[in-house]
Amino acid sequence: MSSKHGNSSTTKPAAAGPAPPSIDRLTPVLERFRVQASLFHSGPLCGHQSFEAVPGRAFMHVLRRGELEVVHHGEQGLQRLHLSQPTLLLFPRAAHHEFFNPPVDGSDFTCATLDFDGGARNPIVQSLPDFIALPLNEIEGLEPALDLLFAESDQNRCGSRLLTNRLFEVVLIQVLRWIIDHPAQAQVSQGLMMGLSDPRLARSLVALHRAPHEEWSLERMAGIAGMSRSAFAAAFKSSTGTTPAAYLLDWKLSVASSMLRSGRSVKQAALDLGFADAPTLSRAFRRRTGSSPREWLAGIFASA
Structure with a gap:
């Protein structure tokens, strides 16, 4: 008489196949449509500043410390946003915007203009909202690049300006990578970036x-x-x-x-x-x- 359990065999689950290779979704676009950054401010800003809408000019502002009220004149009309934590502000295309900082002890910023190849016709630009505000702690892995960016922008050493500009471009790539992975949080609903997500x-x-x-x-x-x-x-x-x-x-x-x-x-x-x-x-x-x-x-x- 055979045992009920003696002839049983344990079936092992099939080994999982190799994970599908990841693909680089950004490089083919950025190789065709390059972006150039240019530092124009690093340090405190006090009171009211106005940034005009100039065709082909985009902006990236990094609020490092302090409080800020942003007034943005975009496609959705006049918008106001109060910020009280370190935040990255991206205006991917020409857009008039204003900053209202404390009048004496101003907020601390590092800012650059961005030149997207193709301007408003750039496919990345076309797929982004007028304005993106991202708390710095939202973007995993951003801190090392920002630390180096701030260190270079705060000093006047050989090659600092050039290195700072390149670091802004690194930060932008990290932001775009985050947007592809979090389109809803970035308020991206259609376009190239949504397709890549x-x-x-x-x-x-x-x-x-x-x-x-x-x-x-x-x-x-x-x-x-x-x-x-x-x-x-x-x-x-x-x-x-x-x-x-x-x-x-x-x-x-x-x-x-x-x-x-x-x-x-x-x-x-x-x-x-x-x-x-x-x-x-x-x-x-x-x-x-x-x-x-x-x-x-x-x-x-x-x-x-």
């Missing part, structure tokens, strides 16, 4: 960003995302606010704008981005901007 869509977007010159059918995009075409199209529209085909064309034209600003010819941009020829790119560019590439470039340099 979806792990499925991000795989397709990263591939598209790296190789816009290739053929990108809906089936190919959906396959990279591991989704059916209908599910992918619906999720893509919900996250980015546009269709995959429209997004691809807009990305190509945004990259073309960046290339033209850097001195590339229309013919070379068309070749590199997979357009049939220069006239095809020019027609698409005119439909999007209302002007030809040459007219658009003339306006850019005239306003510089």
Whole structure:
């Protein structure tokens, strides 16, 4: 008579497969659309300061100590915000804003302007709200970069200004990384950053960003995302606010704008981005901007 337990075997759970490789969602975008920071203030600010809306100029302010009332004139009208803890303030595009600090013992700041390649047409800028305020302790890993930023901005040593500018860019990348992981807290609802926050869509977007010159059918995009075409199209529209085909064309034209600003010819941009020829790119560019590439470039340099 066999034992009920003697012949039993313990079935071990199958070993978990390797975790899917993480993908770098930001580098392909930032390689195409660079950001340059420029320190313009470090130290106390007392009383009232006003920052004008200048086309193409963004701001990053770091409130290190003190209290502050921010008045922001944005798309949602006049907004007021009182801050009493160390906070990072990001204005990603031209926006008039004002600071009201204590009149004598002012609050302590480190501030920079940001030049996003492409200005308001930069796809990152387009996907961010007018104004983001993040307590410094919200962003994991930010403290070491800020400590070095503050140390360099407070002293006048060889290379300090250049190093401070680069550190502001490091801080911005960390903020963008946080936004992708916390879109709701950053009040991001649609656009590039929202698309990158979806792990499925991000795989397709990263591939598209790296190789816009290739053929990108809906089936190919959906396959990279591991989704059916209908599910992918619906999720893509919900996250980015546009269709995959429209997004691809807009990305190509945004990259073309960046290339033209850097001195590339229309013919070379068309070749590199997979357009049939220069006239095809020019027609698409005119439909999007209302002007030809040459007219658009003339306006850019005239306003510089």
